[in-house]
Amino acid sequence: MMEEDARGRIVVPKGGGVPRHKHYLDEQEGVPVDDIWDDIDYVKGSERLGYPTQKLLELVERIINTSTYKGDWVLDPFCGCGTATTAAEKLGRHWIGIDITWLAINLVKNRIKAMFPDAKFDLEGEPKDIGAAKELAKNRYQFQ
Secondary structure (H helix, E strand, O other): OHHHHHOOOEEOOOOOOOOEEOOOHHHOOOOOOOOOOOOOOOOOHHHOOOOOOOOOHHHHHHHHHHHOOOOOEEEEOOOOOOHHHHHHHHOOOEEEEOOOOHHHHHHHHHHHHHHOOOOOOOOOOOOOOHHHHHHHHHOOOOOO
16 A cells, blocks of 8 residues: 555545545556447448438447346337337337327337237227228327
8 A cells, every 4th residue: 555655546535534546547457438339330221211210229229228127118209110119129128119100100010020029019099990090190199
């Protein structure tokens, strides 16, 4: 400890307290943890579904993995093409996806079914017959 103190590596907090060892980032092993994730590319290739605000599945998986546990719930109130719902299903989370357009809901439904054929989920608000579809087309915002 005396040697580290002589090297200026021991710091005593202002006002007293427990002395601490001073570490420098460039001396640490491994890659420093950062809050900028620049190791994930943009959406391209077969993952691109043509949805204008689509996020990369790998990015959303990382967000869900770092902020939830298996069995937790993930809510995506503007689910668009369903990247968050797909990531949640893949990572063993329960999920709720909400969107205003039938195009988005249908895209999410088909994406989940294609990637997870055995997945079980409920779909509310889907027109079951031509009359219901016409009614939905007349008043798309009836839930507001």
